[in-house]
Every structure is written in C-alpha cells, then in structure tokens.
Amino acid sequence: MKTDCTLDRLDLRILAELQRDGRITNVELADAVGLSASPCLTRVKRLEQAGFIAGYGTALKIEKLGPFQIVFAKITLTDHRREDFARFTDAIRGIEEIMECHQATGGYDYLLKCIARDIGHYHSVIEALMERDIGIEKCISYVVVESPVMKRRYRLDTLFAAK
Structure with missing residues (x-):
C-alpha cells in the first residue's frame, strides 16, 4: 500500500464507485473494484484521511x-x-x-x-x-429556465486517462 497521496487506477475506481453509490457496502465496493474487503477498506480510509473524499451525502431531486x-x-x-x-x-x-x-x-x-x-x-x-x-x-x-443536463459525478476515467 502506498503511503503518499498519489492515486493509482484502483483508487480512481474506488472514488468512481463511491460517487455512483455512497451507500455501497465495503464488500460490494471491493467486489466492484477487484479487491478483497480489507485492502479496499484500507484504501478508502486513506482516501478519506488524505482529503480526496469530502463527505458522503444524498443527492436530492x-x-x-x-x-x-x-x-x-x-x-x-x-x-x-x-x-x-x-x-x-x-x-x-x-x-x-x-x-x-x-x-x-x-x-x-x-x-x-x-x-x-x-x-x-x-x-x-x-x-x-x-x-x-x-x-x-x-x-x-x-x-435558469431549464436544466436539460446536470451531472453530479466526475468522470475520473476521462479526467485521469493515461496519456
């Protein structure tokens, strides 16, 4: 496990999944990103402590x-x-x-x-x-008269695609 604050592809996948569903269980998250539960939880805690995760909330309509x-x-x-x-x-x-x-x-x-x-x-x-x-x-x-497109998630795979 890295101790610095640089993100790898698994970190980006974790962040993308958490954006999609902030209520996902650690076991479901681990399965979604291809890790076992313990290393996944360790990464999530590190991402929280490093400030990459600002919080968890509910998107209202x-x-x-x-x-x-x-x-x-x-x-x-x-x-x-x-x-x-x-x-x-x-x-x-x-x-x-x-x-x-x-x-x-x-x-x-x-x-x-x-x-x-x-x-x-x-x-x-x-x-x-x-x-x-x-x-x-x-x-x-x-x-604003109408908002035909509103996105609430960042496309991490596009923003941080390999060059």
Whole structure:
C-alpha cells in the first residue's frame, strides 16, 4: 500500500464507485473494484484521511420538493486586491441561497449559483448583498429556465486517462 497521496487506477475506481453509490457496502465496493474487503477498506480510509473524499451525502431531486428558482450571477468587484477578494468570499460564505461561488477570468470576478423559492426571494438576497459594504461594483443575473443536463459525478476515467 502506498503511503503518499498519489492515486493509482484502483483508487480512481474506488472514488468512481463511491460517487455512483455512497451507500455501497465495503464488500460490494471491493467486489466492484477487484479487491478483497480489507485492502479496499484500507484504501478508502486513506482516501478519506488524505482529503480526496469530502463527505458522503444524498443527492436530492429538488424539483420534486416544490417550486424553486436557480439563478447564476456574475459579480464584478470594485477593487481587486487580495483583501477585496477575501472580504467578498467571507461575506457570502454564510448565505444559504448561494450554492456555489467560482472565481473566474473574463469580464467579471465571480460566478455564483443561487437557489431561491422564486425570483422575489432571489431579488431580496441580492439586494441585501449589494447593500453590504463588500466591494461589489456590478451584479448581472441569469435566470435558469431549464436544466436539460446536470451531472453530479466526475468522470475520473476521462479526467485521469493515461496519456
């Protein structure tokens, strides 16, 4: 067993299987990746300790729970010093409606993915954000009408294919 944090093909297969089914038993996982149970469990524990596995959870079909609205927002900051970026990210970290925040290149600084009950709810969240003194110059919102493709798993075999 390796002691460093590099991944081999078995580690990638374990991660792929755990993405597919986080509730899989260790015996089923071992069978799926071609290991016996004990070495498989050792690898999973090592992957957890090394931080490759962020956690285990349930993927919800939120559309079955009731109406909601997804909105992407492009945020441009007034200033671009390290402390400006830190102030912004610290301020939005606790806003429950902001599901994702990505610092990006191009004509804006951040891309946010927000989920709200409806447009009015989203508007109140963004209004409150704009009123805070966190250096926002501009916010452009994009309301999602439909999401025909949504993938929740990373294609590890494609991302880490042998060259």
